[in-house]
Amino acid sequence: MNKIDLNADIGESFGSYKLGYDEEIIKYISSSNIATGFHAGDHNWIKRTVDLSQKYNVAIGAHPSYPDLAGFGRRDMDLPPDEIENLIKYQVGALIGFVGLENIAHVKPHGALYNKAVKDEKTAKAIINAIKSISNDLIHVVLAGSMWEKLATDLGAKISRETYADRELMEDGSLCPRSVDGSVIEDSQKISDRTIKMIKKNEVITFNGEKIKVDFDSICLHGDTKGALDIAKSLNKSFAENNVIVTSMSNIIL
Numbered sequence: 001m002n003k004i005d006l007n008a009d010i011g012e013s014f015g016s017y018k019l020g021y022d023e024e025i026i027k028y029i030s031s032s033n034i035a036t037g038f039h040a041g042d043h044n045w046i047k048r049t050v051d052l053s054q055k056y057n058v059a060i061g062a063h064p065s066y067p068d069l070a071g072f073g074r075r076d077m078d079l080p081p082d083e084i085e086n087l088i089k090y091q092v093g094a095l096i097g098f099v100g101l102e103n104i105a106h107v108k109p110h111g112a113l114y115n116k117a118v119k120d121e122k123t124a125k126a127i128i129n130a131i132k133s134i135s136n137d138l139i140h141v142v143l144a145g146s147m148w149e150k151l152a153t154d155l156g157a158k159i160s161r162e163t164y165a166d167r168e169l170m171e172d173g174s175l176c177p178r179s180v181d182g183s184v185i186e187d188s189q190k191i192s193d194r195t196i197k198m199i200k201k202n203e204v205i206t207f208n209g210e211k212i213k214v215d216f217d218s219i220c221l222h223g224d225t226k227g228a229l230d231i232a233k234s235l236n237k238s239f240a241e242n243n244v245i246v247t248s249m250s251n252i253i254l
Contacts, residue, residue, distance in 0.1 A: 011049030039073025
């Protein structure tokens with residue numbers, strides 16, 4: 001039987017504005033990436049999302065971002081490495097305040113910061129150094145097959161290689177930019193079929209129709225993708241039919 005972690009970016013509401021279907025999606029995932037205030041989330045939403053994750057025995061992770069509330073963390077910023085390290089530490093620290101370091105399993109950067117780390121060595125190294133300075137036990141969620149994955153491995157980080165259920169990939173394994181029409185996949189059946197193929201054959205068809213290899217430990221589903229709840233249900237149905245066990249990343253990378 002195959003084992004896979006299914007993670008989702010949740011807790012991305014802010015103040016009186018609610019985003020996503022966290023209360024339902026949490027029932028189908030094994031790891032939660034909780035927004036820590038710089039792109040979304042705030043003190044109250046962090047607490048609610050931590051409580052929700054603990055209620056359903058879902059592994060808790062921090063989801064830090066560039067300081068970009070207005071752009072939802074999806075706009076690139078040219079920040080020096082020390083500032084990136086500091087913003088990672090600050091946001092993970094916020095989550096530690098609610099749940100304790102011993103109850104945080106992983107750290108996964110969000111949006112533009114994540115995409116920058118895929119190809120920019122200085123950004124990737126700053127993220128890795130920040131997480132390692134907090135704890136060597138924290139799992140670094142990195143894009144599967146990227147320079148970031150290799151660098152994290154070389155630096156002795158504990159990693160979970162990630163791919164995506166609801167996003168198209170390019171030939172180099174990077175995410176197709178959201179600015180491109182069709183980069184976000186919304187058809188639940190297509191997502192399920194594509195994901196099962198990735199699990200069974202370690203391959204995926206890219207946005208431009210090329211077949212590439214992908215070795216991964218975790219699959220991400222975005223909580224704000226249109227029809228996210230139906231996608232989560234469809235994925236879990238496909239997993240059950242294909243003898244795929246959904247479990248947290250710490251149970252996979254040991």
